[in-house]
Amino acid sequence: xxxxxxxxxSTALNTLRxxxxxxxxxxxxxxxxxxxxxxxxxxxxxxxxxxxxxxSEEAHGQDVLRTLDPSQQIIGIVHQELINLMGPVDHSxxxxxxxxxxxxxxxxxxxxxxxxxxxxxxxxxQERQPMLVAADLQRPAAIEQLRVLGEQIQVPVYTESxxxxxxxxxxxxxxxxxxxxxxxxxxxxxxxxxxDETLMEExxxxxxxxxxxxxYMVCDAMTGQDAVNSAQAFNNALELDGVILxxxxxxxxxxxALSVKAVTGVPIKFVGMGEKLDRLEEFHxxxxxxxxxxxxxxxxxxxxxxxxxxxxxxxxQQEKLKKGKFTLEDFRDQIGQMQKLGxxxx
Numbered sequence: 001x002x003x004x005x006x007x008x009x010s011t012a013l014n015t016l017r018x019x020x021x022x023x024x025x026x027x028x029x030x031x032x033x034x035x036x037x038x039x040x041x042x043x044x045x046x047x048x049x050x051x052x053x054x055x056s057e058e059a060h061g062q063d064v065l066r067t068l069d070p071s072q073q074i075i076g077i078v079h080q081e082l083i084n085l086m087g088p089v090d091h092s093x094x095x096x097x098x099x100x101x102x103x104x105x106x107x108x109x110x111x112x113x114x115x116x117x118x119x120x121x122x123x124x125x126q127e128r129q130p131m132l133v134a135a136d137l138q139r140p141a142a143i144e145q146l147r148v149l150g151e152q153i154q155v156p157v158y159t160e161s162x163x164x165x166x167x168x169x170x171x172x173x174x175x176x177x178x179x180x181x182x183x184x185x186x187x188x189x190x191x192x193x194x195x196d197e198t199l200m201e202e203x204x205x206x207x208x209x210x211x212x213x214x215x216y217m218v219c220d221a222m223t224g225q226d227a228v229n230s231a232q233a234f235n236n237a238l239e240l241d242g243v244i245l246x247x248x249x250x251x252x253x254x255x256x257a258l259s260v261k262a263v264t265g266v267p268i269k270f271v272g273m274g275e276k277l278d279r280l281e282e283f284h285x286x287x288x289x290x291x292x293x294x295x296x297x298x299x300x301x302x303x304x305x306x307x308x309x310x311x312x313x314x315x316x317q318q319e320k321l322k323k324g325k326f327t328l329e330d331f332r333d334q335i336g337q338m339q340k341l342g343x344x345x346x
Contacts, residue, residue, distance in 0.1 A: 002081040006294045008037035009078075017052045027059045028072040041082045042224035042255030047085070047262045057080050065317060079289050085258060087285035093214060095128075099177050104244075105203055105234055106218035108191040111246035113142055115272060116188040117149035118280035119244075122270075124155060130184040133173040134159045135166045135206070138190040140320070153277055156180065164191060166202055170210045186320055187212065195230060200237045207238055216269065217255060221245040227256040231264050233286055242269035249273045251288045257288065310337065 012033030031052060038048045058077045093100065102119070106112045113136065120130040132150050134157060136142035143159050150157035158173040170187055177185050189206060192199045207215070221225035231243055243260050248271040261267050268283040293345045317334060320326045 005037060005041040006290055008040055009034065009292070010294055012124050021117070027074070030150045031056050031077045034074070034078055036069050038258070041258070044225060044255070044259040044263055047259050050101065050262070051081060051085055059225055075293060079293055082258070082289035082292060086261055086268065086288060087287060089283055091269060091282045095184070099174065099185060101174065101187065101212040103187040103189060103206065103212035103215045104218055104239065105189050105215065106191050107195070107230055108139065108193050109189065110218045110220045111272060112218040113145050113188050114149065114184050114192055115244055115246055115280070116146065117153060117268070118272060118277050120186055121153045121277050122280050124153065125142060128184045129182050130155055130186055131173070131177050131182040132157045133170060133185055133187045134186050135169050136190040137162055137164060137166050137169070138192070149277065156182070167209050169203045170206050175208060188207060195233045203238060206240060216240065216242045216244050218244045218246055219260070221248045221256050224255040228259045228263050231260055231266060235266050240266045242267055244270045244272065246272040323346070
């Protein structure tokens, strides 16, 4: 993720290493290099211009710190400005009493249906009782895909025939949910290959008739500025509450993640980090800024370890180590626990 942006920023800031202290000339050299790296990552031009302006202003006003070299000072400034650019983010769903409705929208191919299942699993882990609704009647395989995904995560899926009306399907799903032990409905609405008025009108009708509590747009992070433009169009039509960036584990240049909030005013709430249904992460600007600058993201790793590791087994192995009774089989079990976290590269 963000490999090219990380490499370009690292190369840019390495030119400042060993310069002794931050001066007018080497500071400007570093800022210019950061600007080139952001533009090559397909970050919106106006966003880059504003971002670099703030970094330059901050760097000019920075006291010379004898314990830091220029690259470290610039990294500190860029890190904080990246956090400001992408945040703040409120991850709460603001659920109230009764049944809460979440609506997902987006273009075809953005990973919307898979994201709907990921979100349902995320909510189930928070002790909610979600139900998925197959309201995408444009793509014949979407209904069956959602049904299969629902079975995998043991979440009910409401479906009707392909020739039904999407607005009616959503209304019927709400009535069906009131008769079941469901407190959250996730609407998987139709997408198109491009934005058109027919799509927008259908989504506006669902919004008016069903009145979802929150509306999220699913964007493909690999499409760069197209994702930002799509988010802007959907926000103009529906007033989005958040964006979910899918396929962040791919060769995403970073432009979408860095531009969406600044251009649309809509925060990124979640990011999809893989095909598996448990690979949906809350979007934390400070952690993402660390990843972009090659600092890693230890907090997310620890949170994942807490979810994946068998705590009782780990304590048992710890006691064996203390008593000198740790065996090769115990070591194998530990390696197996570590493999649950994914690849060492991640």
